[in-house]
Amino acid sequence: MTAPQGRTPPPAAPVDRTGAVAKVVRVVEAITEHSGVSEIxxxxxLSTSTVHRIIQELVALGWVRGDGEHGYLPGVGLLTIAARADFEAGMPVIEPILKGLRDATTHTVHFALRQGDxxxxxxxxxxxxxxxxRSRIGLAIPLHSTGIGKALLAGLPEAEVRAVLERSGMPPMTPRTITDPDAMIQHLHTVSRRGYAIDDEENEEHTRCIAAVVRDHRGAAIGGISMSAMAFEIDQERAQQLAPLVMTAARNVSQALGHRISGELPVAPRAR
Known part of the structure; x- marks a missing residue:
């Protein structure tokens, strides 16, 4: 919008770089390059006491993770914002990948990003x-009972996985839901080894999903791609046919978000 002719717009107000918000921004920016309070x-x-206070507030909000002994890193909150920005920027490339997976399988395709637990x-x-x-954009789903959630968890360190499972409580969504942390850890080893997760009516009865993890330009597991269908449509043999297509789509979305991947992923024939 332009100012009326003959009238000069007022100058922009100067930014107070000593204000509380500016200090938080400076600390957040520094955390991406430095891990310790003294370095930040x-x-x-800023004084170490100020940095420590700001970091503790950011940790409580989930924007920063870590502790004073081992240093601090961007937390889920910051990574989610970055992932959403990457997603919006990459959507012109990502949407055709998702549609391609839908066309190849004829089944519903979802893309989800991690948001906390x-x-x-x-x-x-x-x-x-x-x-x-019945799913919809904006719907929040559990990590322990969904294909996308399990694919994502399999890409995280075990200590972080156990913390997530403890906080969530692993409630049974159906009689098939895995509700024991140790059993889930063993299950995730299988997911990691084969490269995809299956939600075998664990989140909703009569629904089966195949999912694979999506990573960002840092290599961090930030979400996943899934293909969902009625359970009777995907038996074990069909799942093995469809899984490479899901993994390829997740791989391509990861690359669209800047993730560099070495090696080739075998692609199954188009399986409609």
Whole structure:
């Protein structure tokens, strides 16, 4: 919007770089390069007590993770914001990948990003079948009972996985839900080894999903791609046919978000 002719717009107000918000921003920026309070203090010019107070507030909000002994790193909150920004920027490339997976399988495709101890659907491509999935963009889903959630958990360090499982309580969503942390850890080893997760009616009865992890430019597990169908449509043999297609889609989305991947992933024939 331009100012009326003959009238000069007022100058922008100067930014107070000593204010509380500016200090938080400086600390957040420094955390991406430095891990310790002393290093962050030197980098920002703020006192160690100020840095420590700000970091503790950021840790409580989930924006920063770690402790004073081992240093600090960007937390789920910051990574989620970055992932959403990457997703929006990459959507012109990502959407055709999701539609391609839907066309190859005829089933509904979801893309979800991690948000704390949950994952949130940010894209959904409806399947070509006569029925529709009840899922919707913006819906938050558990990590322990969904294909995307388990694919994501399999990409995290075990200590972080156990912390997530403890906080969530692993409630049974169906009689098939894994509710024991040790059993889940063993299950995730299988997921990691084969490269994909299956939600075998664990989140909703009569629904089966195949999912693979999505990583960002740092290599961090930030979400996943899933293909969902009625359980009777995907038996073990069919799952093995479809899984490489899901893994390829997740791999391509990861690359669209800047993740560098070495090696080739075998791709199954188009399986409609």
């Amino acid at each position: 203090s030197r980098s920002t010019g 949950l994952a949130v659907y940010v894209a959904k491509i409806e399947g070509l079948r006569a029925y529709e999935m």
